[in-house]
Amino acid sequence: MRTLKKNDIFLKSWISVVTNQIISDKRRRLKKDLCATIREIIQVLNPILVQKKIEVDIICDENQILKRIFVSDFESIIYNLLINSIESFEKSKQSRRKVRVLLKANEEFVMIYEDNGKGLDRTFKNPYDIFDFGTTSKYDINGDQTGTGLGMYIVASTIREYNATYKITEKANGFGLEMSFPL
Numbered sequence: 001m002r003t004l005k006k007n008d009i010f011l012k013s014w015i016s017v018v019t020n021q022i023i024s025d026k027r028r029r030l031k032k033d034l035c036a037t038i039r040e041i042i043q044v045l046n047p048i049l050v051q052k053k054i055e056v057d058i059i060c061d062e063n064q065i066l067k068r069i070f071v072s073d074f075e076s077i078i079y080n081l082l083i084n085s086i087e088s089f090e091k092s093k094q095s096r097r098k099v100r101v102l103l104k105a106n107e108e109f110v111m112i113y114e115d116n117g118k119g120l121d122r123t124f125k126n127p128y129d130i131f132d133f134g135t136t137s138k139y140d141i142n143g144d145q146t147g148t149g150l151g152m153y154i155v156a157s158t159i160r161e162y163n164a165t166y167k168i169t170e171k172a173n174g175f176g177l178e179m180s181f182p183l
Contacts, residue, residue, distance in 0.1 A: 029068045035060035035103050037071060038111070041078045042101070052086055054097040061104040067183055073158045080151040081113050081177065087138075088117025088175065108164075109181040116174040127171045131156035 039058055042049075049056055082099065089097045094116055102112040120127050121137035129135050134149035155177075159166050162181050170176030 029070050031066055031068045032071065034065040034067055034069070034074075034105075034109055034111075037069070037074060038078065038101065038103060041071075041075050042082070045079070045082060048086070049082075052089065052097065054086065054089060054099060056099045056101065059100070059102045063105060065103065065105040065109055065183075067109055067181065069162075073161065076158050077155050077179070080155050084151060085115040085117055085175070088115060088119070092116075092118035105183060107183070109183055111179045111181070112169065112176065113179070114170060114174060114176040119174055120171040124171075127168050 035058075039060075042056055042058065085099055096116070098116045100112075100114045102110075102114075104110050120130065123137050124130060130152045132149070133153045135153075136149040156166065159179055159181075164179055164181040166177055166179045168176065169178050
């Protein structure tokens with residue numbers, strides 16, 4: 001019974017994520033407070049994060065950071081990064097599963113995403129290959145590809161749509177990605 005309840009909470013959270021994508025306000029480019037928006041995006045996944053025992057620290061610049069965005073674009077970035085972190089934690093032996101999101105602004109809006117999971121798979125000789133369409137490190141026990149190779153491709157594509165840049169800041173002791181968006 002307890003397992004059913006956990007699965008029910010998990011499923012409700014994912015349904016909320018999927019159905020949130022169709023809200024009409026997310027299909028218009030609105031001027032948003034980026035710290036508040038990213039907090040709200042992560043809050044939707046809170047039941048899943050709690051179930052998976054993942055702590056998320058969001059650190060915001062003291063100044064309000066405003067930018068015209070499609071909320072659904074930032075949901076895609078955050079959800080794909082968190083999904084990869086969740087999968088990474090399942091493969092690591094970390095007793096404390098931590099994600100840190102640092103948000104700051106000067107001439108541009110910078111979002112730094114870090115987790116303490118297992119890091120990038122060793123199959124990636126060039127770590128930036130993770131952003132290529134169809135590239136995955138997820139295979140089943142028979143060696144058949146199970147990943148779609150879309151998650152990080154979507155992250156990179158969305159970042160580029162905002163004329164932003166990204167760089168991997170950590171790949172072995174967890175994963176880190178710094179994204180810089182013009183304001």
